[in-house]
Amino acid sequence: MRLDVVTIFPEYLEPLNVSLVGKARARGQLGVHVHDLREWTYDRHSTVDDTPYGGGPGMVMKTEPWGEALDEILASGYEAGAHAPALVVPTPSGRPFTQELAVELSERPWLIFTPARYEGIDRRVIDEYAARMPVHEVSIGDYVLAGGEAAVLVMTEAVARLLPGVLGNAESHRDDSFAPGAMANLLEGPVYTKPPLWRGRGVPDVLLSGHHGKIARWRRDEAFRRTALHRPDLIERCDPSAFDKKDREILSILGWAPSPDGRFWRRPEAVEE
DSSP, X not given: OEEEEEESOGGGGGGGGSHHHHHHHHTXXXXXXXXXXXXXXXXXXXXXXXXOTTOOSSOEEOHHHHHHHHHHHHHHHHHTTOOSEEEEEEEEEEEEOOHHHHHHHHTSSEEEEOOOBTTOBOHXXXXXXXXXXXXXXXXXXXXXXXXXXXHHHHHHHHHHTTSTTTSSSTTGGGGSTTOSSTTTTOOOOOOOOSOSEETTEEOOGXXXXXXXXXXXXXXXHHHHHHHHHHOHHHHHXXXXXXXXXXXXXXXXXXXXEEOTTSOEEEOTTOOOO
C-alpha cells in the first residue's frame, strides 16, 4: 500500500516512523510519503489560506496549492507504479470512521490524506478530485480538532494493522472490538495475563480451564456485558439473526428484550451492572 499525506505540519506525522507502522515501512509493506503543502505556494509568506466568501470568522485553505500538490502527487505516484488512488479527507462533517471503513480502506492500494487546518479546504478542491477518484470524507469523532493530522495518525494505524504481515499474529484483529463477523457491533471484553494472582485479584477460572468452548462463550458473554454498559446503542443496531440461543440468554439477563421486529431494546426496569 502507498500512503501520501499533504499537510502544512509535516513534523506532526513523525509518529508514522515508529511502532507497527514504522516497522511496516521498514519492511516495505507500506510506502508513506509526507508532503509539505507550502512547497506549492509562490509568495514570500507561503500563503495557504484566505478569507471566506460570504464572511464569517476563520480562514479557508486555498484551491491553488491543494490542486497543484494533488496533481503532482498523482502524477509521481502513477510514474512509480501506483494505481487506483482514493482521497481521504479528515473532517468533523464526514461519515464516522469505523472498523468496517478501516477494512474497506485497507483493501485499497493507494490512499491520499488531506488533513486541513483553519475552517477547512475550499469545497471546489474536493469536488474536483471526486470526479477523478473515490473520495472519503471521514470523521474520527463528534468533536473538532485544530487540524486533521491527528485524525490521519488514527486512521493510518487502524488501516495499516489490517495489512497482511503487519501484525505478528494474523489472527489478532479478528477478535477486535467491531471486527466484521462475530464481533460486529460488540466491544471486546476484558483480557488477562500472568501472574494468575496479583494483589489478591485472580483471573476468572474459566480462562485457566483449558476448555476452548467455554472460554469462547465466556469471552462473548463479556463482550455483551461491556457493550451493554458502555455502548447500548450498538446492541440496538445489531442484526438479531447473528444472535444464538446463548446470546439471547445473556441479553435477557442484562435487561434486554426482543421487539416485534426482532431487534433488541433495553427494558425500562433494567439495572446497569
